[in-house]
Amino acid sequence: MTEIQNTAQTIATTYDARKIENEIYKFWEDNKVFTADANSSKLPYSIVIPPPNVTGVLHMGHALDGTLQDILVRYHRMLGYEALWLPGCDHAGIATQNVIEKNLAKDGLTRHSLGKEKFLEKTWTWANEHKDRILEQFKLLGASFDMSRKRFTLDKGCCDAVKKVFVDLYNKGLIYKGSYIVNWCPRCQSAISDIETNYETQDGHLWEISYALKDEMGAIVIATTRPETMFGDVAVAVNPTDFKYKDLIGKYCVMPLTGRTIPIIADDYVDKSFGTGALKITPAHDPNDFEVGKRHNLEQIKVIDEKGCMMRNEYVPPQLQGLTREEARKKTVEMLELNQVLVRVTDHVHNVGKCQRCNTTIEPLLSTQWFVKMKPLAKPAIEAVKKGDIKFIPQRWEKNYLMWLENIRDWCISRQLWWGHQIPAYYKNDTGEMVVALENPDPANYTQDTDVLDTWFSSGLWPFETMGWPDVNAADFKKFYPTNTLVTGFDIIFFWVVRMITMGLEFTGKAPFSTVFIHGLIRDEHGQKMSKSKGNTIDPVDLIEKYGCDALRFTLTSLCTYGGQDIKISDEKFEYGRNFANKIWNASRFVLMNLTEKSYNLQLDLENLSLADKWILNELNNVIKIVNDNLKNYRIGEVAGILYEFFWNKYCSWYIELSKIEKNEKVLLYVLEKFLRLLHPIMPHITEAIWQKIPVQKNQIGILKCDYPQYCGNFVFEAESKQMEFVFESIKSLRNLRAEFNIPLGLKINIFIDNNEKLFKNISTYLSVLAKVSKVEYTKTADIAKSAVCVVEDTKIIVPLEDLIDIKQELVRQNKKLDKLDNEFKSIVSRLNNSNFVKNAPKEVIDKTNDRKLQIENEMLLVKDIIKKLS
RNA sequence: GGGCGUUUAGCUCAGUUGGUAGAGCGCUUCCCUUACAAGGAAGAUGUCGGGAGUUCGAGCCUCUCAACGCCCACCA
Numbered sequence: 001m002t003e004i005q006n007t008a009q010t011i012a013t014t015y016d017a018r019k020i021e022n023e024i025y026k027f028w029e030d031n032k033v034f035t036a037d038a039n040s041s042k043l044p045y046s047i048v049i050p051p052p053n054v055t056g057v058l059h060m061g062h063a064l065d066g067t068l069q070d071i072l073v074r075y076h077r078m079l080g081y082e083a084l085w086l087p088g089c090d091h092a093g094i095a096t097q098n099v100i101e102k103n104l105a106k107d108g109l110t111r112h113s114l115g116k117e118k119f120l121e122k123t124w125t126w127a128n129e130h131k132d133r134i135l136e137q138f139k140l141l142g143a144s145f146d147m148s149r150k151r152f153t154l155d156k157g158c159c160d161a162v163k164k165v166f167v168d169l170y171n172k173g174l175i176y177k178g179s180y181i182v183n184w185c186p187r188c189q190s191a192i193s194d195i196e197t198n199y200e201t202q203d204g205h206l207w208e209i210s211y212a213l214k215d216e217m218g219a220i221v222i223a224t225t226r227p228e229t230m231f232g233d234v235a236v237a238v239n240p241t242d243f244k245y246k247d248l249i250g251k252y253c254v255m256p257l258t259g260r261t262i263p264i265i266a267d268d269y270v271d272k273s274f275g276t277g278a279l280k281i282t283p284a285h286d287p288n289d290f291e292v293g294k295r296h297n298l299e300q301i302k303v304i305d306e307k308g309c310m311m312r313n314e315y316v317p318p319q320l321q322g323l324t325r326e327e328a329r330k331k332t333v334e335m336l337e338l339n340q341v342l343v344r345v346t347d348h349v350h351n352v353g354k355c356q357r358c359n360t361t362i363e364p365l366l367s368t369q370w371f372v373k374m375k376p377l378a379k380p381a382i383e384a385v386k387k388g389d390i391k392f393i394p395q396r397w398e399k400n401y402l403m404w405l406e407n408i409r410d411w412c413i414s415r416q417l418w419w420g421h422q423i424p425a426y427y428k429n430d431t432g433e434m435v436v437a438l439e440n441p442d443p444a445n446y447t448q449d450t451d452v453l454d455t456w457f458s459s460g461l462w463p464f465e466t467m468g469w470p471d472v473n474a475a476d477f478k479k480f481y482p483t484n485t486l487v488t489g490f491d492i493i494f495f496w497v498v499r500m501i502t503m504g505l506e507f508t509g510k511a512p513f514s515t516v517f518i519h520g521l522i523r524d525e526h527g528q529k530m531s532k533s534k535g536n537t538i539d540p541v542d543l544i545e546k547y548g549c550d551a552l553r554f555t556l557t558s559l560c561t562y563g564g565q566d567i568k569i570s571d572e573k574f575e576y577g578r579n580f581a582n583k584i585w586n587a588s589r590f591v592l593m594n595l596t597e598k599s600y601n602l603q604l605d606l607e608n609l610s611l612a613d614k615w616i617l618n619e620l621n622n623v624i625k626i627v628n629d630n631l632k633n634y635r636i637g638e639v640a641g642i643l644y645e646f647f648w649n650k651y652c653s654w655y656i657e658l659s660k661i662e663k664n665e666k667v668l669l670y671v672l673e674k675f676l677r678l679l680h681p682i683m684p685h686i687t688e689a690i691w692q693k694i695p696v697q698k699n700q701i702g703i704l705k706c707d708y709p710q711y712c713g714n715f716v717f718e719a720e721s722k723q724m725e726f727v728f729e730s731i732k733s734l735r736n737l738r739a740e741f742n743i744p745l746g747l748k749i750n751i752f753i754d755n756n757e758k759l760f761k762n763i764s765t766y767l768s769v770l771a772k773v774s775k776v777e778y779t780k781t782a783d784i785a786k787s788a789v790c791v792v793e794d795t796k797i798i799v800p801l802e803d804l805i806d807i808k809q810e811l812v813r814q815n816k817k818l819d820k821l822d823n824e825f826k827s828i829v830s831r832l833n834n835s836n837f838v839k840n841a842p843k844e845v846i847d848k849t850n851d852r853k854l855q856i857e858n859e860m861l862l863v864k865d866i867i868k869k870l871s
Numbered sequence: 872g873g874g875c876g877u878u879u880a881g882c883u884c885a886g887u888u889g890g891u892a893g894a895g896c897g898c899u900u901c902c903c904u905u906a907c908a909a910g911g912a913a914g915a916u917g918u919c920g921g922g923a924g925u926u927c928g929a930g931c932c933u934c935u936c937a938a939c940g941c942c943c944a945c946c947a
Contacts, residue, residue: 015909206947222947226947271946279947282947288946348947350946353945396876397875399874399875400874400875400943407944490942494943525883562885562887566877568883568884569883570883573896576895583906583909586907633887638885644895735913739913740913740914742901745901769904827891828891831891834928835927837927837928838927840926841928845928
C-alpha cells in the first residue's frame with residue numbers, strides 16, 4: 001500500500017466543484033501566476049477585456065465572453081507565449097449617472113438640487129465601491145486576469161490619453177464644434193449619438209393640414225405625423241416635377257394658428273406619392289428638414305426645448321407654451337380642427353426614435369455639439385480589414401463592418417452629463433474665445449467646457465491607453481501592443497470595435513488587434529434576449545454555485561458554433577458540464593488509486609505496449625492534433641466536443657475498462673495527464689486540482705504553466721487501432737446478441753470463430769470480462785443449427801445457445817442484417833456500374849467504394865450462409 | 872427599402888474544401904458489475920423547410936419560394 005493510494009482513496013466519489021474551485025483559484029492568486037512579464041523573452045500574447053460597466057453585475061454574456069477569452073489566454077500561455085489578459089472597467093457615462101440619479105430620486109433629490117460637485121463626489125464614492133465587484137465576479141469564472149494591470153477608463157492614464165487624443169484630433173481638424181440637429185434625450189438631458197438611438201414601430205396618425213395661400217384664393221395641404229412642430233415651420237416643400245404644385249413654387253402661404261408667412265419651395269427630397277405630396281419644413285426638429293433648410297438657406301426655428309416642452313417664444317401660441325410635446329400635439333390638433341384647417345386624419349404606422357439607455361422618445365433638436373469627422377478616420381479602418389490586417393471570425397461580420405464604415409456619418413461625442421471625461425476646451429471668461437489644450441491655459445480667466453465625452457470615446461482607446469500610451473516607450477506598450485485577439489459580441493461592433501480600430505490606427509499606426517472573434521448572444525430557452533424586465537435572466541453566479549464554474553465554462557463552450565450563432569440556454573443544460581466534471585473526477589480517482597510507485601513518472605516504455613495501449617495512444621495523438629488545429633482556428637465548441645468524446649467514450653468506456661483486465665499504469669497515467677492539459681483551458685480548476693494530485697516529479701508550479709500537448713510521430717499506430725476497432729465491434733456484437741436473446745449476465749457463453757484465430761486468442765481475456773465469454777475456439781466447421789451468429793467484417797462469431805435460441809427469432813435477426821447490407825450493396829453496385837462515376841470520381845473514392853463493396857459482399861455471403869443453415 | 876442569419880431525430884443543436892446523416896437531453900429494455908446511478912449495457916427515431924438546377928453523386932454549390940429572427944436605413 002503506497003502513500004498515494006491512501007491519498008487517492010480519500011478523494012470523495014462525487015466531485016465537490018465549489019470547494020475545489022475556490023481552493024485552486026486561491027492557489028493561483030497566491031502564486032501570482034497570472035502576472036505577465038513585460039521583460040520576458042517569450043513572444044507576447046495579449047487580450048484586453050471588453051471593460052464591463054462599473055454599474056454592472058456579472059451576466060451570462062460576460063460569462064461566455066470571459067470564458068472564451070480565458071480559454072485563448074490559457075491556451076497561449078501553455079503554448080509558451082508571455083500571455084496577458086488585462087482586466088478593467090468602464091465608467092459608463094449615462095448608465096452610471098442614471099443609476100446615481102435614480103438613487104437620489106428615492107430621497108426626493110435631483111442632481112441639480114445636489115449640485116455638480118457633490119453629485120460627482122457621490123458618484124465617485126459609488127464607483128469606487130462597485131468598481132471591483134464585477135471583476136471579483138469574473139474571478140468566479142476562473143479568469144486568469146493580471147490584476148496588477150487592472151484599469152479604469154477614468155483613471156489618470158486614461159484621462160491623459162483621452163485629452164491627448166481629443167487635442168490632437170482637434171488640431172488635425174478632425175474634431176469640430178457646431179450647431180447641428182442631434183438626437184436629444186429629454187430625460188437624460190443630453191445629446192446622444194445615432195447608434196445610441198433605437199427605432200420602434202408605433203401606431204400614429206398622419207394629419208393633413210391646410211395652409212392658405214398668401215394674397216390669393218386656395219391653399220396647399222401638407223401632411224405631417226408631428227403637428228406640434230408646425231410652429232417651427234419655415235417653408236412648405238414640393239417636388240419640382242410635381243405637376244399638381246408646379247404653379248405654386250415660389251409663392252407664399254400663411255400658416256394657420258400663427259399667421260406667419262412662409263415660402264413654397266421645390267426640393268427633390270419630397271416624395272410626390274406620399275401624403276399630399278407637400279411637406280412642411282421644420283429644420284430645427286427634423287433631420288431631413290434640417291438638410292432641406294440648409295440647401296435653401298432657411299431659418300431654423302426652435303419650438304421645443306431640451307425638456308421636450310413647447311418653448312416660450314414668439315413662434316409658439318401662448319396657450320401651448322410650456323406644454324409637453326404630447327400635450328401640445330393634442331391641443332394643436334384641437335385648435336386646427338376649430339379653425340377648420342384639419343383636412344383629414346389617417347392612421348399611420350411609423351418609426352419613433354428611442355433613447356437606448358432610458359427608452360424615452362428622442363427629440364431631434366438643433367444644438368451645439370462636438371463631432372468627430374469620421375470619413376478620414378474610416379478610410380484606413382476599411383483598408384485594414386480589406387487588406388486582412390484585421391480578420392473577423394466569423395468572416396461575415398466583415399461585410400457588416402465595411403458597410404457601416406463606408407456609409408459612416410460624423411460622430412456626436414459631446415454629452416451634457418456630469419460623469420465622464422470633461423471636454424478639454426476652455427473659454428475665456430470675458431471674450432468667450434476658445435482654446436483646446438491638454439490643460440487650462442489660465443484657470444483664473446478661462447472656464448472649461450462643461451460637456452463630457454461619449455463613454456465610447458475613452459473605451460475606443462482601451463487597447464493602447466491601458467498599455468501606457470501616450471508613452472510609446474512604456475514597457476507594456478512595447479511588449480503587448482498591438483494585442484492579438486479581441487473577443488466580443490456582435491452587438492458592440494459599431495459602438496466599440498470600429499472606434500478602437502479607427503483610433504488605434506490613427507494614433508499608434510497599428511491595428512489594435514489582428515483578430516476580432518465575434519460570438520453569439522446568450523438567449524433564454526425560447527430564444528428571447530435575457531433582460532431583467534422580462535424576468536428571464538439566468539444568473540451565472542447561481543449556475544456556478546449549483547453546477548460549478550468548470551461545468552458552466554464547459555457547457556457554454558460546447559454550445560459555441562463556428563458560425564457564432566446565438567446560444568439558447570436553460571438551467572438544465574449545465575448538467576452536461578457538471579456530469580463531465582464528475583466523470584473526469586472519478587476516472588482520475590480510479591487511475592490514481594491504481595497507481596503503484598513504479599509508475600510515478602510520465603515516461604512511457606515504448607517497447608512494452610499492448611494493442612490497447614497503442615490504440616489509446618494513437619487516439620490521443622489524433623485528438624491532440626485536431627484540438628490544436630481547432631483552437632488555432634477559433635473552433636472552440638468543436639474542441640469541447642472532441643475532448644468529451646475522447647475522454648468519455650474512448651478513455652473511460654474502453655481503455656479504463658480494458659485496464660481492469662490488463663493494466664499498463666504508465667499509459668493510463670500518461671494519457672490522463674495529457675488529457676488534463678488539453679482540457680485545462682476550458683476546465684481550468686478540475687484539471688489543475690487533479691494534476692496537483694498526480695504523484696510525479698514536476699518542474700512546473702501548476703498545469704497552467706505546462707506545455708500544451710503537441711502531435712508526435714512516435715505515437716502513430718494506425719494498424720493496431722484498426723485491430724482494436726475490430727475487437728470493440730466484436731464485443732459490441734456479442735453484447736447486442738446477449739441483449740436480444742435475454743441471456744443473463746451470469747450465464748457465460750462459449751464461442752466459435754472461423755477467422756482471425758490469433759487475434760481472438762490474444763483478446764480472450766477481454767472477451768471474458770467484457771462479453772462474459774468463457775471459451776473461444778477456432779473452427780471452420782461449427783454447427784450453427786442451434787447457434788446465434790455475429791458477423792463482424794470477415795469473421796463469424798458463433799454462439800451455441802442450445803435451448804436458449806429461438807430459431808425463428810434468429811432468422812429474423814439475420815434477415816434484418818441481410819436487408820441492411822443488401823440495401824447498401826445495391827446502391828454501391830449501381831454507383832460502380834455508372835460509367836460516369838468511374839470516369840469522373842477521384843481514385844480514392846472509387847477505391848474506397850470498391851473496398852466497401854468487397855467487404856459487404858463478404859459479409860453478405862456469411863450471413864446468407866447462416867440463413868441457409870438455419871432454415 | 873438594403874444587408875445578414877436560421878429552417879436537420881420528440882427537444883436543443885453539430886455537420887470545415889460535395890462521396891448515401893451525428894451529439895446531448897428525452898424515450899424503451901436490462902443492470903446498484905468494487906472510478907463514477909451526475910453511472911453502465913443494449914435499442915428505437917430523420918422524404919436534412921418546399922421546388923428547380925449544376926453534378927456520376929447535394930444536408931453542403933446555384934436559383935427560387937416560404938416561415939421565423941437580427942442589423943442598417945427612416946417617406947414627412
